[in-house]
Amino acid sequence: MPNIENLITEINRLKKDKNAIILGHNYMEYGVHLVSDFTGDSYDLAVKAMRTNADIIVFAGVYFMAEQASALNPDKKVLSPDPMAGCSLSDALDVETLKKYKKMYPNSPVVLYINTSIYTKALADYIVTSSTAINVVKSLDADVVLFGPDANLANYVEKKTGKKLIRVPPNGRCLVHASYTKQLVSLARKKYPNAKLMAHPESPLEILEAADFVGSTNQMIKYAKDSESKEFVVATEIGMLNALQIQVPNKRFYPFMSMETCACARCPYMAMVTLEKIKSSLVNEKYEVKVPNDVAEKAKRAFENTMKLLSH
Numbered sequence: 001m002p003n004i005e006n007l008i009t010e011i012n013r014l015k016k017d018k019n020a021i022i023l024g025h026n027y028m029e030y031g032v033h034l035v036s037d038f039t040g041d042s043y044d045l046a047v048k049a050m051r052t053n054a055d056i057i058v059f060a061g062v063y064f065m066a067e068q069a070s071a072l073n074p075d076k077k078v079l080s081p082d083p084m085a086g087c088s089l090s091d092a093l094d095v096e097t098l099k100k101y102k103k104m105y106p107n108s109p110v111v112l113y114i115n116t117s118i119y120t121k122a123l124a125d126y127i128v129t130s131s132t133a134i135n136v137v138k139s140l141d142a143d144v145v146l147f148g149p150d151a152n153l154a155n156y157v158e159k160k161t162g163k164k165l166i167r168v169p170p171n172g173r174c175l176v177h178a179s180y181t182k183q184l185v186s187l188a189r190k191k192y193p194n195a196k197l198m199a200h201p202e203s204p205l206e207i208l209e210a211a212d213f214v215g216s217t218n219q220m221i222k223y224a225k226d227s228e229s230k231e232f233v234v235a236t237e238i239g240m241l242n243a244l245q246i247q248v249p250n251k252r253f254y255p256f257m258s259m260e261t262c263a264c265a266r267c268p269y270m271a272m273v274t275l276e277k278i279k280s281s282l283v284n285e286k287y288e289v290k291v292p293n294d295v296a297e298k299a300k301r302a303f304e305n306t307m308k309l310l311s312h
């Protein structure tokens with residue numbers, strides 16, 4: 001196995017030679033954080049992808065993120081280190097199901113979470129992330145909104161906006177966050193009595209109601225930096241501890257799922273993106289993510305609709 005320093009040096013050299021950048025999701029393993037030009041949440045990285053002058057974007061995240069970056073940047077080469085890195089939410093919604101719901105609710109705007117395939121995004125009016133969903137739904141001139149595929153996020157947005165959300169499909173869930181229970185909250189509170197509990201909105205509502213802070217992965221970093229508290233329990237995918245420890249080094253972060261619970265909070269898809277695969281991706285310029293033009297244009301419009309709405 002190549003040593004990690006050599007891999008990092010090699011990746012940095014390849015980036016320079018090829019005018020490439022690496023966009024890394026906050027959930028990435030530690031080494032991937034070190035080679036990333038930008039790390040962030042889904043919204044932030046999609047915007048960064050639109051603003052780069054690099055010729056190649058390596059997306060160190062799951063496939064739908066690389067697909068989104070490609071749709072927003074049809075002239076750039078967007079590479080996915082492992083195109084099999086999927087997402088249980090993205091898998092939960094297909095084009096035919098969405099079309100069926102659109103027929104049933106022809107007057108309701110379609111708001112899709114970014115964790116979807118680009119083909120479903122092309123049928124949406126707005127693409128949201130965990131950091132933008134509440135503001136977008138709140139500002140829509142509609143009381144009934146088609147929203148998918150995360151039913152937990154829908155519960156939270158519904159509570160915060162007072163609007164009626166039709167869940168498309170009824171039961172889409174993130175396989176990491178969906179397993180969180182109230183018992184885990186009690187365990188964490190007992191074990192870390194001085195820590196604030198931060199939770200991701202893909203978690204069940206009972207967790208969000210018990211948390212001290214709810215937000216996207218970037219919003220968690222900001223909360224940890226700004227808070228007077230020195231300790232935090234992090235109720236989201238475990239790779240997030242890397243982002244927090246790197247960006248907020250003077251504070252302590254504890255996993256929500258610990259050894260006592262005998263559970264693992266690592267997303268198997270995020271874990272598929274490794275330094276070795278990133279290097280191979282740069283060397284061989286694979287796997288290039290290409291989206292048909294008409295699909296990309298429609299998905300891009302839905303993403304831009306969100307940006308416009310948020311800039312008002």
Ligand code: 13P
Nearest residue numbers: 041042043129130216217
């Ligand atoms: P954010 O980084 O946008 O909060 O989303 C987390 C996530 O689950 C990505 O799969």
Ligand code: SF4
Nearest residue numbers: 087088174175176267
């Ligand atoms: Fe999808 Fe959940 Fe993994 Fe994020 S953590 S990529 S939502 S399965």
